[in-house]
Amino acid sequence: xxxxxxxxxxxPSGIDLKYINENLQDCPDVxxxxxxxxxxxxxxxxxxxxxxxxxxxxxxxxxxxxxxxLRELSNEMNIHNLPCNKTTLLHDSQAVIDSIMSxxxxxxxxxxxxxxxxxxxxxxKRAIEEPVIEKNVRGPHEGFVEPLGTxxxxxxxxxxxxxxxxxxVTLGVQTKQKVAxxxxxxxxxxxxxxxxxxxxxxxxxDGLLAIGYIEQSLxxxxxxxxxxxxxxxxxxxxMSALLEGRITILLDGTPVVLVAPVNxxxxxxxxxxxxxxxxxxxxxxxxxxxxxxxxxxxxxxxIAITSFHYYxxxxxxxxxxxxxxAKVPFPPIIEVLILEATVEMVREAAVRLPTYIGTAxxxxxxxxxxxAAVQAGIVSDLLIVIVAATAxxxxxxxxxxxxxxxxxxxxxxxxxxxxxxxxxxxxxxALTLAHLLTMDSLGQPYFQxxxxxxxxxxxxxxxxxxxKNMGKRQEMTRTNNKFRGRSDDRKK
Amino acid sequence: xxxxxxxxxxxxALFTFVTQTGIGVVTLPTVMxxxxxxxxxxxxLLSGFIAVILSALFAVLLKRYSDKGIFDINKLIFGKVLxxxxxxxxxxxxxLAAVRGVRVFTLFLRLTVLPLSPPVAISPxxxxxxxxxxxxxxxxxxxxxxISVISYVIAILFMALMASDLKxxxxxxxxxxxLNSILSSIPSSFLAFIGLELIVFLFPEIxxxxxxxKWHVSANILSTIFLILVVGVCTALFGEKFLxxxxxxxFNMARAYNAPILERIDLYMISLWFVVMxxxxxxxxxxxxYSLQKVFNMKNTRLSLAxxxxxxVLLSRIPRDINEAFMFLEITNYTGIGVxxxxxxxxxxxxxxxxxVKTR
Numbered sequence: 001x002x003x004x005x006x007x008x009x010x011x012p013s014g015i016d017l018k019y020i021n022e023n024l025q026d027c028p029d030v031x032x033x034x035x036x037x038x039x040x041x042x043x044x045x046x047x048x049x050x051x052x053x054x055x056x057x058x059x060x061x062x063x064x065x066x067x068x069x070l071r072e073l074s075n076e077m078n079i080h081n082l083p084c085n086k087t088t089l090l091h092d093s094q095a096v097i098d099s100i101m102s103x104x105x106x107x108x109x110x111x112x113x114x115x116x117x118x119x120x121x122x123x124x125k126r127a128i129e130e131p132v133i134e135k136n137v138r139g140p141h142e143g144f145v146e147p148l149g150t151x152x153x154x155x156x157x158x159x160x161x162x163x164x165x166x167x168x169v170t171l172g173v174q175t176k177q178k179v180a181x182x183x184x185x186x187x188x189x190x191x192x193x194x195x196x197x198x199x200x201x202x203x204x205x206d207g208l209l210a211i212g213y214i215e216q217s218l219x220x221x222x223x224x225x226x227x228x229x230x231x232x233x234x235x236x237x238x239m240s241a242l243l244e245g246r247i248t249i250l251l252d253g254t255p256v257v258l259v260a261p262v263n264x265x266x267x268x269x270x271x272x273x274x275x276x277x278x279x280x281x282x283x284x285x286x287x288x289x290x291x292x293x294x295x296x297x298x299x300x301x302x303i304a305i306t307s308f309h310y311y312x313x314x315x316x317x318x319x320x321x322x323x324x325x326a327k328v329p330f331p332p333i334i335e336v337l338i339l340e341a342t343v344e345m346v347r348e349a350a351v352r353l354p355t356y357i358g359t360a361x362x363x364x365x366x367x368x369x370x371x372a373a374v375q376a377g378i379v380s381d382l383l384i385v386i387v388a389a390t391a392x393x394x395x396x397x398x399x400x401x402x403x404x405x406x407x408x409x410x411x412x413x414x415x416x417x418x419x420x421x422x423x424x425x426x427x428x429x430a431l432t433l434a435h436l437l438t439m440d441s442l443g444q445p446y447f448q449x450x451x452x453x454x455x456x457x458x459x460x461x462x463x464x465x466x467x468k469n470m471g472k473r474q475e476m477t478r479t480n481n482k483f484r485g486r487s488d489d490r491k492k
Numbered sequence: 493x494x495x496x497x498x499x500x501x502x503x504x505a506l507f508t509f510v511t512q513t514g515i516g517v518v519t520l521p522t523v524m525x526x527x528x529x530x531x532x533x534x535x536x537l538l539s540g541f542i543a544v545i546l547s548a549l550f551a552v553l554l555k556r557y558s559d560k561g562i563f564d565i566n567k568l569i570f571g572k573v574l575x576x577x578x579x580x581x582x583x584x585x586x587x588l589a590a591v592r593g594v595r596v597f598t599l600f601l602r603l604t605v606l607p608l609s610p611p612v613a614i615s616p617x618x619x620x621x622x623x624x625x626x627x628x629x630x631x632x633x634x635x636x637x638x639i640s641v642i643s644y645v646i647a648i649l650f651m652a653l654m655a656s657d658l659k660x661x662x663x664x665x666x667x668x669x670x671l672n673s674i675l676s677s678i679p680s681s682f683l684a685f686i687g688l689e690l691i692v693f694l695f696p697e698i699x700x701x702x703x704x705x706k707w708h709v710s711a712n713i714l715s716t717i718f719l720i721l722v723v724g725v726c727t728a729l730f731g732e733k734f735l736x737x738x739x740x741x742x743f744n745m746a747r748a749y750n751a752p753i754l755e756r757i758d759l760y761m762i763s764l765w766f767v768v769m770x771x772x773x774x775x776x777x778x779x780x781x782y783s784l785q786k787v788f789n790m791k792n793t794r795l796s797l798a799x800x801x802x803x804x805v806l807l808s809r810i811p812r813d814i815n816e817a818f819m820f821l822e823i824t825n826y827t828g829i830g831v832x833x834x835x836x837x838x839x840x841x842x843x844x845x846x847x848x849v850k851t852r
Contacts, residue, residue, distance in 0.1 A: 315755065423605055426763045426764075426766055427618060427621060431620050433639050434628075437632060437639075438624075438625075452635060
């Protein structure tokens, strides 16, 4: 189809049909329908196939327009009376192209001083489902999906309040993707919100394949192992963050949203901590922190003790350990690295498997592999128990990003303990803690409320107190609305 | 002011407390047993009293010069030339104190956990957290000390666990050593309080200066209580005779406990205390590095930091053996007492030479 040849005229507004057609060349998904107004004046409808509802376009956009005379169309009131949910007048060729590309239907007539854009989208999307890596027991079972509009509507449905605001930014020089920054006015600190929006505006990138691109562009510690934004697919987590005065970042095309500012402990919290009784929630919370310690320290402690400090093993355990180790020709660090690396590979492979039952099976398979390794004299019996406990412990951490950080840290600890024994572990712990307390998330201390110590926020850290004892919002968000359950900030 | 070096008075108090108790407490019970037998705790109590008085005098000095640190005060009191010379001497003291920290830390590691590892390999490794935190600033050095509080809590719980093994008869009769012996042992027990002088160097970085005095005195009182507790428990556990032949009684106390099932937990207790020792060592490292920047206008660059820490490691190797290392420790500690007395002299002179003294 040679559009260039046929359409060279300009509309009175300066919308250049030739320019539009040139730019839309080799875009076979763009439908260009020619009509005649008053049976003489040629005009065009543009829309993208697959992104628009053809039936609705025909009924609510094309038919009403074609039935109008040129004089009627010149009257903007008639345009706004079209039975479409959103009608916009465009006066610029590039705006027309952008509108078409974002899935709107556009009507252009050379005799009119404007083009008419109408949103009647019909995008193929998957159903709202529970996120596969963030399951919970007693909370809602819905997750975010890829289209931004749906995600915004999910949040709006949960927070029926006009104070829930979305500021949108278009990112990606090539992809022009929409990013929405959500916050609750009156709770979120506007200085942090505006600072974040400025930072997002300054991101220069071709396109965003995932929200991790935004995260990496915003982070103040790009070389750190630890995540400084909480990534979640759960609307309830996003809602909880918003109510706390935090900010969420949503990107069109991904079900994952980012939450900030967050502290280190946030990555060990889950909805079930709050949806059950406080004792149950506290138990789960403490279980996760125990898992964190096990996941990082257990293999390195094994190496340190078997290499340097065998005297600290109880005698009853020392004898079977020595017997088991006697069959192994490698030093402890090699032994542990062989098995840990195998488990990590199995785990990484399991991510590509169709279901998460596959993950469990794969880990079990890894352990069977380990059992065979014991038989072959490559590793000791005790190590199988240690690596299995470590693998299970690292699954307990609810955040995938934090879990990855822990997995990498584990290897660093193992190497240090193989050289310096328990002092290697102590120094690595000190270095990790030193790093954690120098970090920040959107300018807020990452290790708060532990250091700097905020006593009132301790009630929701390694444990959590009953809901009625948690009347105040956390200090970290620097909110002006400090009390939960009140419409404004009132001093006690 | 919320720079990387800005701290609150309470953070500074924790800084002082950990600096005082981190390293000195490891050998203090033996030092006291050698000097005054089982009456060491009385000597510590008296030293604590002196430390509180000195803290008050430091506070008066700093208050007279508003928000200035000792390097500015020296220039005002002694003039530019003499003031600069004295400042350089103070910087040398701080560097030596930092070197002492590195050496003592390495030494205790060899005596307890890593007897076979070469010190040249251990020293740079144990400095890694310090290098990172000193680079970040005083705020983070102080924040890290919150972590060390866990070690104190566990140490106190551990002492409580040993309560059944303690013999109060080892502490009786009270005052048997005699007043003269107790008084003459005060310089030795006061060595454990070294660290109280650091506030005079770092005072400009405290945000809420009005509360500084209160918090600093509290830190010294807390140090006194903790040191008395450790000396008392060690004496009651080992008895003065056995204590006199030990080198590291605090760690030996950990070894004396036989835990059910686990049997030996001394390794973990000792390792935990190394976190506190690291904090104590780091305090002088930061103070020396900070002073180098103040006195010599040294920039905080990666190169200067690297050269600084390499120098510390190299200097820490100068004492050739354990005896020389302990001698070096003692000399530096006594220099610390000298520095504290120098600040008192500064206070006295400030009443004569009133240049820069706050009028209201």
